[in-house]
Amino acid sequence: MSRIAFIGLGNMGAPMAHNLLKAGHELAVFDLSASAVQGLADAGARSAPDARAAVEGAQVVISMLPASTHVHGLYLGQQGIVPHIADGALVIDCSTISAATAQAVAQALAARGLDALDAPVSGGTAGAAAGTLTFIVGGEAAALERARPYLSAMGKNVFHAGGSGAGQIAKICNNMLLGILMAGTAEALALGAAHGLDPKVLSDIMGKSSGRNWALELYNPYPGVMENVPAARGYSGGFGVDLMHKDLGLAAEAAIASRCAVPLGELARNLYGMHSLSGAGTLDFSSIIQPLLKDQLY
Amino acid sequence: MSRIAFIGLGNMGAPMAHNLLKAGHELAVFDLSASAVQGLADAGARSAPDARAAVEGAQVVISMLPASTHVHGLYLGQQGIVPHIADGALVIDCSTISAATAQAVAQALAARGLDALDAPVSGGTAGAAAGTLTFIVGGEAAALERARPYLSAMGKNVFHAGGSGAGQIAKICNNMLLGILMAGTAEALALGAAHGLDPKVLSDIMGKSSGRNWALELYNPYPGVMENVPAARGYSGGFGVDLMHKDLGLAAEAAIASRCAVPLGELARNLYGMHSLSGAGTLDFSSIIQPLLKDQLY
Amino acid sequence: MSRIAFIGLGNMGAPMAHNLLKAGHELAVFDLSASAVQGLADAGARSAPDARAAVEGAQVVISMLPASTHVHGLYLGQQGIVPHIADGALVIDCSTISAATAQAVAQALAARGLDALDAPVSGGTAGAAAGTLTFIVGGEAAALERARPYLSAMGKNVFHAGGSGAGQIAKICNNMLLGILMAGTAEALALGAAHGLDPKVLSDIMGKSSGRNWALELYNPYPGVMENVPAARGYSGGFGVDLMHKDLGLAAEAAIASRCAVPLGELARNLYGMHSLSGAGTLDFSSIIQPLLKDQLY
Amino acid sequence: MSRIAFIGLGNMGAPMAHNLLKAGHELAVFDLSASAVQGLADAGARSAPDARAAVEGAQVVISMLPASTHVHGLYLGQQGIVPHIADGALVIDCSTISAATAQAVAQALAARGLDALDAPVSGGTAGAAAGTLTFIVGGEAAALERARPYLSAMGKNVFHAGGSGAGQIAKICNNMLLGILMAGTAEALALGAAHGLDPKVLSDIMGKSSGRNWALELYNPYPGVMENVPAARGYSGGFGVDLMHKDLGLAAEAAIASRCAVPLGELARNLYGMHSLSGAGTLDFSSIIQPLLKDQLY
Structure with missing residues (x-):
């Protein structure tokens, strides 16, 4: 069993820390919220x-913070922890942040000779509580092997995306694509429904055809097509519009930094952004179908 | 066995007609090409x-033409065939055309008391030759039952989308979504690769995550990730950029007619359109990744 | 003075017809509204x-109808007027419709040997009442010269855009550009304001710089920057969101027909379309800034 | 006459420094290029x-560097100059950079008690040589008054946009709008030309109508419409595609930071970005019409 420092006990961090405790580890914790x-x-x-x-004195340092600015402050700020981490410790940042910040943190930790991983998660608060998160990890393979026992206590799947920062990049690539899939699926269903098609029949046809995708099959945005999805309960719960908007912003920033073109990704960013400005920020992101529906179903 | 009139013997129509002959039907055929x-x-x-x-004297009339204007001319033009079809005949139009044209044809045939179906296909020329096409059908259920033996001779799957025109709508909804999936997948892979990720690793991660979709898994646009796809052979073969551009135009027209918003769909239309103007019209549509790649892989 | 048939007496057509009467012409009028x-x-x-x-018996036929389908019906429908127009008459259609319909009508009239013009207007209901409309005309120069006296009775400016249909094309090109200018200006002002700039100061700077454009200078969408514009009176009056949405649809249809790419134009179409779906269809089109404002000024 | 430190002697900085010398000031200069x-x-x-x-010992410090990272390094890096600037000096950064960096620099200088301005320019290398630049200035009014003599030696117009960082924001708002105007104008002209209109006639009509804007009137992108613009000389000279792409990236970053929606702005960013990836990065930005032209005029 290891001595772990866990910093950031929000909706995600708290249940993750609980699962490490349950696995028998010794935890020292900190959060601004008493x-x-x-x-x-x-x-x-x-x-x-x-x-x-x-x-x-921690052997493992794990952080789970809301955004790049908090991670930058924790590690690299004037009161940053990098000089205070014990020699030989393993550092795992599970926050979803910009690749640029992840790399800056990784460099500072590498200069100390510490093993460091960026390991953003998917699976939401439910996955954090159940210990079924997915980790998308950037960093050295050896560091990842050291981290596996801790990640396994908090999650189910671990993907190794590449070197430092690659975990962040892979996550934002996936989430950018997800944002596009959901909005595109919403457009196709709304267009079909406006022409009189039954959205359930259309979903079945597209699900067996080349329009097949995760959002259509497992998270259908049209009310009434599937049970047990946010669309079936007024878009409550799930993955919020504001979180998708944030992730699409990270993707756009990565594209700008590397001079990439992501026209659909940036348009999706704006669609979720306008949806948030209209007051829907805390709804599930599948509510992106609402501004497209003619009959004001919502 | 039935007497079938088959009109339109292009890359799709000719192999479809051959399959009907093989199934033992008697065919009368016409095309402008001798x-x-x-x-x-x-x-x-x-x-x-x-x-x-x-x-x-045909018991069944099947047409397979390139675009709305040809179908309009065949059925409703000054030399149109509607008045010349035998009483009681079944009419199946397999062309991919605008829903508006499909409905106008259906109305004229209904006024004659004839059973009529719009039955656009997917599966491409390979599916047409192998007799494995998918038909997405609009029209009365009874008419569809009459049509099944003929459709089965040419294809494998039949979906009933709804009433007249619903086959066209369902097909263009699916293909609009496909156009978005492919372009979105291309953006995500290009963004990851620009940041140093291995596109194969990133494809694996997204394929097991919420970015999963038909284009990523079965038709990956990044060169070298999959074998036996157009990206593995210089984007030759497959479903052409110009065909995808046409289908996205049909989707946009349907959206305009019904005052629907399809922002990602129309942006995708323009992306494929600009790609075509740059000279790529006959390449496979997965080549939409080319304008996004920094290292000029192509 | 001439014998004029005027068909279509809506918000635009009625004041236009009144101005022809005032100019001393003899009018025969028809509209579905008694x-x-x-x-x-x-x-x-x-x-x-x-x-x-x-x-x-009319020497001049003028029509002013809401959309392509009405113009098609009036001239080319089963009860169409083309065969009933007197030899030698001049025909002027002032409706804003698709170029394809304008050309179909022009062909039918040319087959009769009649002079025909497509002459869509700008200037709105206020310009129609004041007789200060602008006409953008397609057709032969000689026909335009014949038409000038009548156009002058209803408007102030006349542009000759080219042959048949060119008036429609020029108008939709201009209005597509206007839709883009307004939405782009709204984005720039909202972005500046979100960063603490005074929208009036920012408007002044851009108005003297390369961001200068008609929407910014004469029709500023930010509330409080200008007086006597729709933004100063809750976006009432002016040119409605639904009318701009219609014109952007005509532009998109023209682009689809000619395989042109108009990515900003089609995105603008969708922005106005979503704005209309949210309930803003009858507001002035400069209200397109509303979905962009963070502080919910409206 | 004042003692001025001038840092950054590139295509813009060098002629600006020359103009300060000509005005009689004493200059100390530095650049990485000998x-x-x-x-x-x-x-x-x-x-x-x-x-x-x-x-x-300088009374005035002026910097003109390519991007945020250089400005950050110059002022705030480990060898940064902030602690070395003389008490009471006036600092003017003329670089076009992110508002966030501009504000960070301004804060560090304010902590020293120094007057500081962000004063990005427009007018290009020609304006820098001729001393006719436009400065868009953020900072205190009193500091701007101190700066006027120096700005006047280098330029003709000075706009005061607001407090620290406001100069950068105003410039990127203007340039984002300009990027939209140019691309939108290009779309309108290409659409008209595809339908047979003379681009010169269409430009005249729109220039007298509500489509009027700076790009259409003074910098027409369609070859042959105007003389003495980049379109008349193969898109050489002028304001490069890569510079517009950079400015649109700054605008997108500002929008992401403030959770603003700029859908047309970000689409324009991607259009110029794809144009650059196709090899057009050093052409004038009005060449954005090239990917839209059917007849491959270029």
């Missing part, structure tokens, strides 16, 4: 007064 | 001097 | 029981 | 061995 810290302390974690204190 | 007609005549069809002569 | 006809009859026009009766 | 430094030394400037040496 109540979040208390929740873990009640379950047996040591509460640290700040991030530096949390990483003191 | 050599196309000769090909079928050599195989045992009766060659008719014009479309009117072909449909004379 | 009250619209009565309004002109009260002003001295002869009310005709149908379009055929209206054109009987 | 030949660029020599050019100014030959004209009477003192050549400094590095940036720190250049700013030593």
Whole structure:
């Protein structure tokens, strides 16, 4: 069993930390929210007064923060933890952030001689609670092998995408594509319905044809086509519009930095962005069909 | 066995007609190309001097033409065949055309009391030759039951999309979605590759994640990721850029007519259109990745 | 003074017909709305029981109808007027319709040996009432010279765009560009305002720089920047979202027919279309800034 | 006359520095290119061995660098100049960079108590040589008044956009709008020409109508419509595709940071980006019409 510092106890981080505790590890935790810290302390974690204190003597450092700016501050800010991490420790950042920040953090950790991984997750809060997350990992293969026991305590699938930053890139590529699949599926279903087709029949036909995709088959956005999806419950729960909008922003930033063209990806970013501005930011992202429906089903 | 009039013997129509002959039907055929007609005549069809002569006495009329204007002319033009089709005949138009034209033809045939179906296909010239096409059918269920033996001689799958025109709508919805999937998949792979990821690794990760879709898994556009796809042979063969561009135009026209918004669909139309203008019209549509690649792989 | 048949007495057609009466011409009018006809009859026009009766003996035929389908029906439908127009008459269609329909009508009239013009207008209902419309004309130069006196009674500017259909094409090119200018200007102002710039200061700077355009300078969409524009009165009056959406649809149809790429034009079509679906169809088209504003100014 | 440190002597910076010399100021200059430094030394400037040496004792510091990363390094890097600038000096950064970087630099200079301006320019290398640049300035009004004599030596127009960073924002808003105007104008002209209109006639009509804009009137992209524009000389000279692409990237980054939607702006970014990938990066940005032309005029 290992001594782990876990920093960031939000909707994702808290259940992940709980699963590490359950697996028998010794945890020192920190979060700006005292109540979040208390929740873990009640379950047996040591509460640290700040991030530096949390990483003191830890064999493994895991962070799960909302955005690039927080990760930059934690590792590279004026009070950053990089100089305070113990020699030989393994560092795993599970936040979804820009590849540029992931690489800057990785460089600073490499300069210390530490093993470091960017390991963003998919699976949402439900996957975090159930310990069934998917990790998409960037970094050295050897570091990944060291990390497997901890990742296995929190998740089910681990993909090795490549070197430092590759985990972030692979995740944003996937999520950009997902944002396009969902919006494209919504357009096709709305167009068919406007011409009198039954969206369920059309979904069946496309699901057996070349329009087949994850969003159509497992997460159908048209109300009434599938049960047990957000469209069946007023688009509550699921993966929020604002989270998809954030991920599409990361994809666009990566494209701008590398002078890539992602015309559908950036258009999708704007579609989710306008949907959020209209007040739908906390709805599930499959609600992107709403602005396309003529009969105001919603 | 039935007396069938088959009109339109192009790359798709000719092999479809051959399969009907092989199934034992008696065919009268017509096409503007004498050599196309000769090909079928050599195989045992009766060659008719014009479309009117072909449909004379036929129990079934099947047409397979390039675009709306040809179908409009064949059925509704000044020399149109509607008045010349025998009472009680079944009419099946397999062309991919606008829903508006399909409905206009259906109305004229209904006024004659004839059973009529719009039955556009997918599966390409290979499917036409092998008799493994998929038919997406609009029209009455009873008419579809009458048509099954003939469709089965030419294809493998039959979907009933709804009433008149629904076959065309379902096909263009599917193909619009396919155009989006392919272009979106191309963007995601090009973005990942520009950041140093191996497109094969990234394809594997997305194929097991929420980016999963038909284009990624069965028709990967990145050269070297899959064998036996157009990307593995310089984008030759397959489904051409110009055909995808045409289908996206039909989708856009349907959206305009019904005041639907299909922002990704229309952007995809323009991407394939610009790709065609650059000289790529006859390449496979997965070549849409070419304008996105930095290293000029092509 | 001439005998004129005027068909279509809607918000645009009625004031145009009144101006022809004022100029001393003898009018025979028809519209499906009896009250619209009565309004002109009260002003001295002869009310005709149908379009055929209206054109009987007329030296000039002018039509002003809502869309392609109405113009097609009037001239080319089963009860179409083409065979009933007097030899030597001049025909002017002022409707904004598809170039394809304009050309089909022009061909039928040319086959009769009649002079024909497509002459869509800009200037809105205010320009129609004031007699200050702009006509964008397609057709022979000689026919245009014959038409000038009548056009001058209804408008101020006349542009000769080219042969038959060119008036429609020029108008939809201009209006597509206008739709892009307005939406692009809205994006630039909303982006600046979100970063704390005063939209009036930013408008002044761009108006003296390379961002200068008609929408920015004369029809600013940001509330509070200009007086006497729709943005200053809750986007009432002006040129409606639904009318812009229709014109962008005509532009897209023309692009599809000619295999042109108009990516910004078609994206603009979808932006106005989604705005209309959200309930804004009757607001002025400069309200396209609303879905972009963070602070929900509207 | 003042002691000025001028850092960055590229295509823009060198002629700007020459104009300051001509106005009688004393210059200390630095650039990584020795030949660029020599050019100014030959004209009477003192050549400094590095940036720190250049700013030593300067009353005014002016920088003109290619991108955010260079400006960040110059001011805020490990060898940054901020601590070395003399008390009371005025700092003017003329580079076109991200608003975020501009604000970070401004904060560091404000912490030193120094007057600082972001003052990006338009007018290109020709304007830099002729001393007719336009400056769009962010910062305190008092600082701008101090700066006027120096700006006047290099340019003709000065706009005050607002506080720190506002100059950058105003410039990228304008240039994003310009990128849209140019691409939209190109689409309208290409659509008209594909339907047989004379692009010159269409330009005249739109220039007198609501499609009027800077790109159409002063910088027409269609070959043959205007003289003395890049379209008249094979798109050589002018404002390059890659520069427009860079500015649209800055606009997209600003939109992402502020959660703004700029759908046309980001689509324009991708259009110029794909145009650059096709090999047109060094052509004038009005060459964005090339991928739209059917007859391969270019």
